Amino acid sequence: MLVFERGGGAVLSGVKHFNIVDTFECGQCFRWDRQEDGSYIGVAKGRVLSISQQGTDVFLRGATIEDYKTIWERYFDLARDYGKIQKVLSCDKVLKRAIEFGGGIRILAQDPFEVLISFIISANNHIPRIKQIIFRLCESYGEPIELEGRRYYSFPTPETIAELSLEDLKILRAGYRDKYILEAAKMVASGSLDLGKLYSMPYHKAKAELMKVKGVGEKVANCILLYGFGRHEAFPVDVWVRRMAAQYYGACSKADIDRVLCERFGLFGGFAQQYLFYYARELKIAK
DNA sequence: TGGCAGGGTCATA
DNA sequence: TATGACCCTGCC
Secondary structure (H helix, E strand, O other): OEEEEOOOEEEEEOOOOOOHHHHHHOOOOOOEEEOOOOOEEEEEOOEEEEEEEEOOEEEEEOOOHHHHHHHHHHHOOOOOOHHHHHHHHOOOHHHHHHHHHHOOOOOOOOOHHHHHHHHHHHOOOOHHHHHHHHHHHHHHHOOEEEEOOEEEEOOOOHHHHHOOOHHHHHHHOOHHHHHHHHHHHHHHHHOOOOHHHHOOOOHHHHHHHHOOOOOOOHHHHHHHHHHHHOOOOOOOOOHHHHHHHHHHHOOOOHHHHHHHHHHHHHHHHHHHHHHHHHHHHHHOOOO
8 A cells, every 4th residue: 555645635545445435334433424525524533534535545635644654544444454354254154245245344443432422322322313412412512623614523521521410411312321421421530430441451351341331231332342442352242233143143142142253253253243233234134 | 294213221120 | 131111313
């Protein structure tokens, strides 16, 4: 892959196993919006980025090579050899098809606190509504960031949310989740939940730590570990993955699913889950 | 236009 | 371990 600056941005030329539609639409993030011209604009790492793609050429508008190397390469996980991962996972017939469909997915390295709050909001919720609630949270309590005359908003800090009241959070229309959001922010702001420590903790211990937060069950904890901490052994089992497991692997109970999927894909579980989820949702597999 | 279901979790039994 | 309740709203 070549990286150079041209036309007011950074060009990544010859990027393999990366597709911005797959990456932003596969359900791992909620703050990237598709524009009419097919590009995406999102807020991450305290910045607004516009990204577009033609074949294997990716354009990061307004970014420098330095920005790419210090921020976006890691954020988009572009230093990792996904070809190797896909080769291993393709030994499984179902995964092979899922990868043929969504092989351009990259697991984003998102901010852990943002992922924590976002996936608390995701529980028993529809994706369009999740995005709306997160948008209102950022618009109301994030910091404005200007880009080309338009205003975007950063994700609010734990301290900012922790100082709010439940009444303040009513405008989000998050329903019963508002108290979970507030409690999680207070735990992080006070240090009773030290997110920084989770990077080096064993997987099961880190998951147990996250599940101390109300509103964080096993599935949400796995999402946080996968998307916020890059823990690729985390395998979030949601309704879609469960349907895939039932239809293609004959696994119905939780124990069956854990055995069939988690053990089958091992350390690549997180990648496998993402391919399966995206594929299952696209196929609209029935209950 | 009304009802259902949603990327789960919690409390209770 | 199983079941019902939960806020709200997009979608059929």
